[in-house]
Amino acid sequence: MNVEDRKLAVLRAIVEDFIATNEPVGSKAIVDRHNLGVSPATIRNDMAALEDEGLIHQPHTSAGRVPTDAGYRLFVDRLTSLKPLSxxxxxxxxxxxxxxxxxxxxxxxxxxxxxxxxxxxxxxxxxxLSRSRVRHLETVLLSPSRLMVVLITDTGRVEQRVVELPGAVEPDDVADLRTTLNGKLKDQRLADAPEIIADLPSTVPGHLSSLVSILTTVLLEALVEHPxxxxxxxxxxxxxxxxxxxxxxxxxxxxxxxxxxxxxxxxxxxxxxxxxxxxxxxxxxxxxxxxxxxxxxxxxxxxxxxxxxxxxxxxxxxxxxxxxxxxxxxxxxxxxxxxx
CATH class of the missing domain: 3.30.450.40 (GAF domain)
Structure with a gap:
């Protein structure tokens, strides 16, 4: 192998041995553990060159060498092959x-x-949520004036809100609301949903407009991410x-x-x-x-x-x-x- 390839092989040996032992790696250890086909003196020359390039350093006098961040980076970018799972x-x-x-x-x-x-x-x-889509919106009447809205995304994320209504609503209206919301929002990207929701009161059937107006703020809150x-x-x-x-x-x-x-x-x-x-x-x-x-x-x-x-x-x-x-x-x- 040429000089550059051998230097990379020495760097690989230092990184792999240091990962395995957590001990600085010397030229003799490289010769003993890795079949590079050159003498310890040649390995020492290569190590000196790698040190000059900022890829390894000597933590203590008379100690072996350990990789620097730059050495690890070169190892990851050019020398690493992934180990398959058993x-x-x-x-x-x-x-x-x-x-x-x-x-x-x-x-x-x-x-x-x-x-x-x-x-x-x-x-x-x-x-x-911004990269998800609406899979389903469920509306559940908990009491005549209490409604739960459940948002389910295509990634399985679930957001739910309970809404206190100013007056009683009919179960048929809740069913119509569910159908209307899913018709408008199903499969829509959540990033696009706020604009659709803002337009809902003016696009739904008249008997649902007041109910939808109440739910608009709640639906928008359900789309806000909580870090x-x-x-x-x-x-x-x-x-x-x-x-x-x-x-x-x-x-x-x-x-x-x-x-x-x-x-x-x-x-x-x-x-x-x-x-x-x-x-x-x-x-x-x-x-x-x-x-x-x-x-x-x-x-x-x-x-x-x-x-x-x-x-x-x-x-x-x-x-x-x-x-x-x-x-x-x-x-x-x-x-x-x-x-x-």
Whole structure:
């Protein structure tokens, strides 16, 4: 192999050995563990060149080398091949998700599965209402002057509101209201729904116009996203297994408590599902995560992302393993929502 290819092979060896051992990697260890066909002196020359390029550094005098953020980035971009899931892992994911009976259960079980598979912190974003469509609107008369409106999206998300009416309404009017609302809103994108709702009082039959006028505000409120409901987290305790990788664990824990931070980590997956994104160390915009790496991907159907799934862990994570499992869980979640 030529010099550049050999340098990349040395970098791969350093990253893989450091991930496995959490110990700086020396030239002798590379010669002993990796069949590169060159002498320790040649390996040392290559390591010096990699250090000059900012891809590895020496944490202590007379110690071996460890990867820098740039070294991890080159490893992820050019040297990593995903590690396929075992049959046992596939069965574990299927068992977790098959036991879920609704959207909350799917997302809750998805992060639990991902946290167990990667031994890191897993996070999933609820399907964005703005990218969903109306599947059904249900109206239920709880009492002569009390009505419950239930909005069901194509992603399985359910929003419900109870409305106190100024007077009694007839059951037939409630049935007509249900038919009218579904006729106007079924299969419409929720991003387009506010404009349709605003026009409803002037487009519905006369006997429903006053009732629809009362419901307009309620329907619009049901479409407003609530960030506090949009993230599910699991596996925070796994950080204790990586205490040596986080000199200061408090900023990481504070980041996990901030829903806004987690949402920003996942909302970069808003364009298309299936595209893995890896942010290493200083690539994370939130300073508290500069000692961490985040692997995330969008989930959805027909190439459209409805939300994000991700894993947060140390920079010394097994990227090939983690990336494959994040992608797999995202596919399972997307398939389940598409079936629903």
């Amino acid at each position: 049959q046992a892992e596939r069965r574990a994911i299927e068992k977790f998700l098959d036991n879920a009976v609704d959207l909350d259960g799917v997302l809750r079980n998805a992060v639990r599965a991902l946290a167990q598979l990667t031994r890191n912190v897993a996070v999933v974003q609820y399907p964005s 506090s409901e949009r993230v599910v987290l699991a596996g925070s305790a796994n950080l204790t297994e990586h205490s040596l990788d986080f000199p200061a664990i408090r900023p990481v824990l504070e980041a996990l408590e901030e829903q806004v931070v987690l949402l920003r980590l996942l909302e970069q997956q808003s364009t298309a599902s299936g595209q893995l994104l890896v942010r290493i160390g200083n690539e994370n915009s939130y300073e508290g995560l500069h000692t961490a790496s985040v692997v995330s991907v969008g989930y959805g159907a027909s190439g459209i992302s409805l939300g994000g799934v991700g894993v947060l862990g140390p920079r010394r994570m097994d990227y090939a393993h983690t990336m494959a499992r994040v992608a797999a869980v995202a596919r399972y979640v997307g398939d389940l929502l598409a079936e629903g």
